[in-house]
Amino acid sequence: MATASSGEAAGPGDHQDHDRRLASSLTARYSDWVLEALDELPGSFLLTDPALAGHPIVYASRGLAALTGYARREVLGRNARVFQGAATDRAAVAGVREAVRTQRAHQVAILNYRRDGSPHWVLLHLAPVFHAHDGSLLHFLAVQVPIAAAGRGAPRRAAPAACREEAGRVEEDFPCASVTAKVFVDMDKRGLEAEEPRVVSDSDKEKAMNTANSIFSTLNRYSKLTGLVVCGKRCDSFGIPALSSSLNLSLGRIKQSFVLTDPSLPDNPIIYVSDAFESLTEVLLPKISIRKDGSSFRDLLHVSPIRDASGKVAFHIWVHLDVGTKHDFNGLTPEVWQLGAVGAVRVAVRGLSASGSLLRPSR
Amino acid sequence: MEMKLTIRRVPTVVSNYQEDSAATGGCGRNCLGDCCLPVSKLPLYAFKANPQKDAPAKPLVNLLLTEWENRMARGLFRYDVTACETKVIPGNLGFVAQLNEGRHLKKRPTEFRVDRVLQPFDPAKFNFTKVGQEEVLFQFENGGSGDSYFVESALIPEDRAPNVVAINVSPIEYGHVLLIPRVLDQLPQRIDQESFLLALQMAAEAASPYFRLGYNSLGAFATINHLHFQAYYLSVPFPVEKAATQKIPLAEDTMKSGVNVSKLINYPVRGLVFEGGNTLNDLANVVSNACIWLQDNNVPYNVLISDCGKRIFLFPQCYAEKQALGEVSQELLDTQVNPAVWEISGHIVLKRRNDYEEASETSAWKLLAEVSLSEERFEEVKAYIFSAAGLVQSDEAEEEVSEGEDTTYPPVPVRPLPVTEGCLVLQ
Numbered sequence: 001m002a003t004a005s006s007g008e009a010a011g012p013g014d015h016q017d018h019d020r021r022l023a024s025s026l027t028a029r030y031s032d033w034v035l036e037a038l039d040e041l042p043g044s045f046l047l048t049d050p051a052l053a054g055h056p057i058v059y060a061s062r063g064l065a066a067l068t069g070y071a072r073r074e075v076l077g078r079n080a081r082v083f084q085g086a087a088t089d090r091a092a093v094a095g096v097r098e099a100v101r102t103q104r105a106h107q108v109a110i111l112n113y114r115r116d117g118s119p120h121w122v123l124l125h126l127a128p129v130f131h132a133h134d135g136s137l138l139h140f141l142a143v144q145v146p147i148a149a150a151g152r153g154a155p156r157r158a159a160p161a162a163c164r165e166e167a168g169r170v171e172e173d174f175p176c177a178s179v180t181a182k183v184f185v186d187m188d189k190r191g192l193e194a195e196e197p198r199v200v201s202d203s204d205k206e207k208a209m210n211t212a213n214s215i216f217s218t219l220n221r222y223s224k225l226t227g228l229v230v231c232g233k234r235c236d237s238f239g240i241p242a243l244s245s246s247l248n249l250s251l252g253r254i255k256q257s258f259v260l261t262d263p264s265l266p267d268n269p270i271i272y273v274s275d276a277f278e279s280l281t282e283v284l285l286p287k288i289s290i291r292k293d294g295s296s297f298r299d300l301l302h303v304s305p306i307r308d309a310s311g312k313v314a315f316h317i318w319v320h321l322d323v324g325t326k327h328d329f330n331g332l333t334p335e336v337w338q339l340g341a342v343g344a345v346r347v348a349v350r351g352l353s354a355s356g357s358l359l360r361p362s363r
Numbered sequence: 364m365e366m367k368l369t370i371r372r373v374p375t376v377v378s379n380y381q382e383d384s385a386a387t388g389g390c391g392r393n394c395l396g397d398c399c400l401p402v403s404k405l406p407l408y409a410f411k412a413n414p415q416k417d418a419p420a421k422p423l424v425n426l427l428l429t430e431w432e433n434r435m436a437r438g439l440f441r442y443d444v445t446a447c448e449t450k451v452i453p454g455n456l457g458f459v460a461q462l463n464e465g466r467h468l469k470k471r472p473t474e475f476r477v478d479r480v481l482q483p484f485d486p487a488k489f490n491f492t493k494v495g496q497e498e499v500l501f502q503f504e505n506g507g508s509g510d511s512y513f514v515e516s517a518l519i520p521e522d523r524a525p526n527v528v529a530i531n532v533s534p535i536e537y538g539h540v541l542l543i544p545r546v547l548d549q550l551p552q553r554i555d556q557e558s559f560l561l562a563l564q565m566a567a568e569a570a571s572p573y574f575r576l577g578y579n580s581l582g583a584f585a586t587i588n589h590l591h592f593q594a595y596y597l598s599v600p601f602p603v604e605k606a607a608t609q610k611i612p613l614a615e616d617t618m619k620s621g622v623n624v625s626k627l628i629n630y631p632v633r634g635l636v637f638e639g640g641n642t643l644n645d646l647a648n649v650v651s652n653a654c655i656w657l658q659d660n661n662v663p664y665n666v667l668i669s670d671c672g673k674r675i676f677l678f679p680q681c682y683a684e685k686q687a688l689g690e691v692s693q694e695l696l697d698t699q700v701n702p703a704v705w706e707i708s709g710h711i712v713l714k715r716r717n718d719y720e721e722a723s724e725t726s727a728w729k730l731l732a733e734v735s736l737s738e739e740r741f742e743e744v745k746a747y748i749f750s751a752a753g754l755v756q757s758d759e760a761e762e763e764v765s766e767g768e769d770t771t772y773p774p775v776p777v778r779p780l781p782v783t784e785g786c787l788v789l790q
Contacts, residue, residue, distance in 0.1 A: 033453050222453045250598075309444040331513035336429060339436075343428030346445055347537050351573070351598025353447045354459065 007214065022076050025049040025058040029138055034222035035059070041218065043211040045143040046080060047129075050100070054079055058139070067122075067144060069115030080142060085113035096126060103128045103137050107208065109147060109200050123147050123200050125208035129219065141215055145208045147200055220356050243272060250348035256341035257320040258305070263313060274341070277320055304342050308353035317345050368478035368687040372621075372701060374586040377531045377541060378494045378723035395499065395527065395546050396492035397487040400519060405499055405527070406430075408518035409506025410568040423569045424538075424596065426513060427528070430500040434530050440497060444534045454724030456602035456630075458641050459710045461535070462719035471646065480658045484551040490589035491529065491543045499529045500540060503565060511568065524548045526561060531593065535705060535712055539595040542576065550590040552581050554666075555653040560647035562592045566672030567643060573598045575669045577704035580654075581679050582663030584703035593704075597670060602709030603676055604669055606630040620645040624754060626745075627676070631731035632707050633741040634678040635748070643672065649752045650675050656751035662744060665704035678707050679744050682734040686763045695730055702734040 026034055026047065038047075038059060040208035044067040047059040057080055060072040066081060075082060084093060092110045099106030106126040113119050125143040130136065243251070251260075261268045302321055308314040319341050321334075332340075376382060380394070393399050408426065434440065442465035452458045476482070477752050484490070502525045506512060519525045524547035533538040542565055544550070544558040562576050576594040579585040608625035621641040627634045635653075640646030650666070657664045657679060667676040682702050685691050700706060711727060713719045718726075736744060749756060 031453050037453075120414050131517050307443075309449045311446045311448045331515055332426070332429065333515065336433060339432055340425055340429030343432035344425065344536070346432070347428065347573075347598055350445060350449065350537060355599050 018077055019073070022052075022056065022058045025052065025139070030219055030222040034219065037218045037222055038215065041214050043143060043145070043207075043209070045141065045211055045215060046075070047215075048080055048140045048142065050140060051139060055100075055140075064144075065112075067120075068112070074115070083112040083144075085111070085117075085119060086105060087111050087119055088113075096124065099126055100140065103130075107200075107205065112144070121147050123204045123208055125205075125212055127212050127216075129216070141212060142206045143211045143215075145204050145211070147204050185198050223356055244352065247348060247352050248272075250352070251345065254344045256338050256344075258341045258345070259318050260315040260345070263305075263316050263317065265355075268316065271315070302339065302342075306342075306345055306349050309350055310353070314349060314353070315345075317342055367476055368684060369474045369476050370686045371474055374473055374475075374618050375533050376441065377499055377533060377587065378489070378491070378529070379532050380493050380498075384464065394492060394494065395494050397547060397649075398523075399496070400492075400547060403496060404516045404518055405496065405525070406501035406751045407504060407514045408501045408528075409512050409514075410502050410564060411511045412505055412508050422511060422513070423565075424571050424574055427500060427540065427569075428538050428596065431530065431540070432547075434498070434500070437497070439530060439532060440534060441532050444537055444539070448719065451599060452722055452724055452727065454604055455644045456709060456724060457600065458722070458724055459597070459599060460719055460722040460727075461710070461712045462714075462716060463535075463712045464714060464716070465533075466590065475586070475683075477663070477687050478661070480580050480582045480661050480663050481553055482551060482581055482588055483548050484588060486549065489545050489587060490549060491527075491541070491587070492549060492589075494529055498532070499527050501528055502526060503528050503542065503561070505564070526790065528565075534595065535710070536595040536597050538574075539593065542592040542594060544590055545594075552579075552585050552588045552590055553658050554578065554580075554651055556647060556651040557592060558592075559651040559654070560644060562668055563643050563647050563672040563675075566668045569594075569670055571596070572670050574671075575601070575667060575708075577668065577708070578666040579703045580658055580663050580665070582661075582683050583665050584649055584683065584701045597710065601667075601669065603627070603630060603632075603634075603667065603707070604674070607768045608636050609773040612757040614757040616641055616755070620649060620753075621648055622754075625751075631728045632678050632680070632735040633738070634676050634707075635745065637675040637677065638673060646672075646675065649754070650677065652752040653748040654679060656748055657744070660747070661662075665707055667704050667708050669708075676708070677748075678704070678734075679736050680707070680734045681736055681740075685733065691733060695733060698730065700730060702731060707731060707734060 023035060035137040039062055041061060042063055043061060044063040046057050046060045046064070048055055049058045052058070056077045057075050060070075060075050062072070064075070065071055070082075088111045092108050094107060095108055095203055096110070105128065106124075108124050108126075109121060110124045111119050112122050112124075122144040123146075125145065127143075128137055129139040129141055131138055166243045183283050251274065254274060255276060256274065258274050259270045259277055262271050270361075303320045304317050304319075305313040306315045306317050319338055393403065408423065409532070410423070442463075444463075447461050447463045447465070449459065449461045452460055486492075501513070502517065502519065504520070504526060524545035526542065526544045527546050529541045531541055531635070533565065542562060545563050550558070562578070566574065566576050574596045576592045578592050581588060606627055607629050608623045609628050609633060610623060621639050622637055622645055623639045625636040627636060637646060637650050637653075640649070654664065654677070662679050663681070663683060664677060665677045666680065668674075669676065679786060680702070682691070686696070699714050700711060706712070706749070709727070711722070711730075713722060735741070748754075
């Protein structure tokens with residue numbers, strides 16, 4: 001696709017404002033360092049912001065130009081459909097659009113077009129970036145990995161008909177193609193090779209995955225909001241965030257009998273049950289909730305708020321106090337020993353939260 | 364007339380009894396002084412003299428956190444430290460910044476003399492015998508060769524002063540305590556072999572790399588001239604623990620103790636790292652000898668005991684002197700950060716929200732670089748320390764060390780962190 005006019009008539013000053021606004025989509029959530037850090041990652045990838053009008057690209061990697069011929073500045077602010085063209089398979093595009101709408105990860109081999117109009121095949125690896133704690137969608141990540149030609153032979157499907165004319169169908173979703181015929185007048189000359197479907201090899205998938213992981217890792221490392229963990233999967237529909245495996249590991253070492261609840265969710269549901277607690281009563285995750293008027297429980301439980309590194313309450317810990325217990329606690333009274341769970345959970349949550357590894361999505 | 368170098372600062376309140384006006388006569392409030400302690404009972408933790416290498420349980424840390432939480436429930440702390448925002452600053456070293464507006468006293472600053480590392484104990488000033496017994500978590504004594512054990516209530520020993528572990532009521536982190544060797548003996552803030560060994564034993568007994576002990580000499584931001592170490596639990600690595608080091612080759616015969624020494628490189632503060640030792644005692648000997656030389660020769664210093672007592676960082680410093688001579692920029696002074704052992708190690712408590720929001724590896728580096736001795740002075744001090752500790756640098760080393768000297772320590776990139784759990788994209 002040649003230089004499609006973006007309809008921006010601006011002077012240099014406006015351009016800078018525009019760029020700044022786009023950059024702040026990232027720097028407002030992660031730190032100022034994140035742009036430099038992303039710049040160091042290899043590969044061709046984009047970050048888009050679904051919350052901004054037009055679902056624009058807010059970041060494009062250094063590797064983009066080598067693969068697509070577009071300078072980074074040329075694509076910032078535009079919808080990612082800029083890479084699609086006439087021969088791009090509509091079904092593939094629909095698949096990507098659906099993934100965006102449902103905020104799921106998606107991988108597909110797709111025909112893209114370079115700046116000079118030449119088509120090329122890529123493995124497109126699309127992943128949503130969620131705020132791990134509240135499940136909100138922050139960005140989409142799109143990695144483009146060039147893929148090799150399939151074996152010679154007849155193409156399995158006929159290439160789609162040439163250009164469509166769609167009068168500026170404006171869709172907010174990122175993969176929509178809206179193409180005018182005259183731009184693709186040269187397509188036929190590129191030859192059928194470009195339109196042959198591609199086989200995606202395992203190493204292509206791995207490469208895409210590794211790039212995506214590096215990006216997630218970078219975003220997490222430079223996260224400005226303490227406790228902001230980004231992840232590729234949203235918490236399940238009940239909105240109960242599962243705990244990271246590091247936290248699970250730390251909690252698993254605590255021998256006392258306790259549960260953790262999440263007061264930020266309706267009904268303050270239980271999100272963790274220690275082994276010792278589980279052996280006492282039958283507790284089913286995640287539906288059982290402890291209500292304030294659950295009097296028979298309350299007498300037995302000591303409650304305390306547990307804060308994460310940002311100082312905000314992340315959980316409540318309910319420690320089961322069994323003063324009648326006969327166990328030996330290394331010289332401590334049963335009550336004092338049982339309350340040791342509180343201190344242990346506090347340090348685990350605080351430490352993990354400060355390094356951003358507190359929560360993960362379920363499954 | 365003697366010239367004194369002093370700085371004015373607001374001291375941290377470590378005990379609820381610190382701000383009381385000078386106690387006069389009969390106590391009656393269960394303190395740790397001669398008046399009350401000898402007839403009191405305190406909990407006792409007796410540690411193993413020879414810990415097994417692979418002991419899975421960590422009874423000391425569990426106990427300490429339990430007791431600490433208990434004191435929290437009793438309202439003995441000036442604020443809830445877990446309500447203080449904390450974050451790991453992005454960068455290579457991962458400095459840890461905390462916003463703690465509550466540590467700052469709205470009080471008149473006191474004058475501290477910073478030109479004398481050794482000062483005689485003054486019973487009139489606040490010291491730990493004035494602390495209430497409720498602030499003590501337990502006595503910490505050597506239990507002999509058996510297993511470690513805990514007793515809720517034990518008389519203090521008759522023949523010697525007890526070592527106690529007390530809470531710091533202005534904690535820097537959860538579990539912040541003070542280790543006070545031989546509290547009744549009212550020792551001034553100065554390291555000796557026995558007390559240093561006790562600190563190492565506590566680190567070893569805790570058996571957790573996240574439980575560290577620290578020491579500040581006078582002139583290096585200790586506020587109380589009564590011998591004490593600090594300790595707390597923070598489950599992230601300290602920047603200094605991640606910094607690169609360069610081993611200093613030692614001559615054959617000085618390696619009998621098994622202790623080896625390295626120099627910190629690519630870290631804003633110059634320091635030495637002591638590791639190894641055939642026994643804990645050997646390590647304690649070497650490091651305490653180094654500290655003794657420093658304090659006897661009026662060089663302020665800080666010590667970090669890390670990695671369960673296996674790694675000891677020694678930082679001679681000069682910030683207070685610079686401050687007294689007016690050589691520190693106003694910008695740094697305004698942050699009111701006094702670079703003691705925790706700050707130097709990379710855990711920085713900030714008092715102003717602005718400083719916290721803007722905190723970066725660069726700003727942390729800049730602050731800490733002011734604390735360091737110059738390269739020249741450091742080498743000089745190092746030579747004296749070696750001699751005092753019975754270490755001899757081997758000849759080949761001298762050439763190595765004198766080559767490639769740089770006076771700036773640019774940040775060194777570290778390996779990228781492994782992907783955080785839960786952030787994998789697709790199955």
